[in-house]
Amino acid sequence: MTTPGTDTTPATPSKRAVVTGASSGIGAATVRALIADGWAVVGVARREDRLAELAAETGCDYVVADITDKDSVTAAITAITALGPIDALVNNAGGALGIDRVDSADLDLWERMYDLNVIGTFRITNALLPALRETAGSIVFITSTAAHEPYEGGGGYVASKYAERVAARTMRLELVGEPLRVIEIAPGMVHTEEFSLVRFGGDKSKADSVYDGVPNPLTAGDIAESIRWSLSMPPHVNIDSLVVRPVAQAAYTKTHRVTQN
Ligand SMILES: NC(=O)c1ccc[n+]([C@@H]2O[C@H](COP(=O)([O-])OP(=O)(O)OC[C@H]3O[C@@H](n4cnc5c(N)ncnc54)[C@H](OP(=O)(O)O)[C@@H]3O)[C@@H](O)[C@H]2O)c1
Secondary structure (H helix, E strand, O other): OOOOOOOOOOOOOOEEEEEEOOOOHHHHHHHHHHHHOOEEEEEEEOOHHHHHHHHHHHOOEEEEOOOOOHHHHHHHHHHHHHOOOOOEEEEOOOOOOOOOOHHHOOHHHHHHHHHHHHHHHHHHHHHHHHHHHHHOOEEEEEOOHHHOOOOOOOHHHHHHHHHHHHHHHHHHHHHOOOOOEEEEEEEOOEOOOOHHHHHOOOOHHHHHHOOOOOOOOEOHHHHHHHHHHHHHOOOOOOOOEEEEOOOOEEEOOEEOOOOOO
């Protein structure tokens, strides 16, 4: 309800966040959640059509970039910082490739996962650090429960997510004394449209089977809300590590499934 005479123009967003992997899943949901909470947001991903749709829906800015490509990140940093101060970076771009045992793994896939989940993440983090220092900003890493516990078939993904988590913890040690926050959100099973599809190289039936019979896996919105909440805490509060799982999942390898007859 509006009061006559009250200025109904939306308030100018007071803070700006950069969200990587904004073209789908958790990243897109995070853009929506932060914008609803009054943030200005810059979405980053490779697929421009998806980012343009999200911008039309939410009013976010976007920058097309491949975080595994040095030149692409350099150009993206120029475009992002031209938009104004940056108060938060949400490192969400990432993913899993394959489900092979360690002894028969396709190590090229391991290399690609390390390049994306670790090198790409820290390439953009390090490049935005000077801007984040200017605002006493926050850096959020979307790792995984795979960064906390191994599982069979997860070797390459687990190794890259452990590496991301440990490098983020190292960074927190190195930044102590500065007012920057380093936050980890570690999701369990989140039913997003593309995560498992990417993992299984586009095989939809294999991707769908990941969620078969699981009552209420997490949604992208559940993780987006955890991110929004961690950023909304007073600036002296650092949510070091938040593990978020669906109730049906006690561990990666201990998931309740309802069998259908
Ligand atoms: N879904 C789960 O169950 C789950 C559980 C735990 C942790 N996570 C983590 O949560 C994050 C998001 O997962 P999600 O489920 O939302 O997956 P998703 O839907 O597959 O989203 C991945 C995002 O990363 C972007 N991306 C991939 N490679 C990129 C690159 N080289 N440069 C820039 N952007 C890139 C993709 O966009 P473009 O293809 O347009 O570049 C996409 O927007 C990932 O880090 C994942 O490891 C997911």
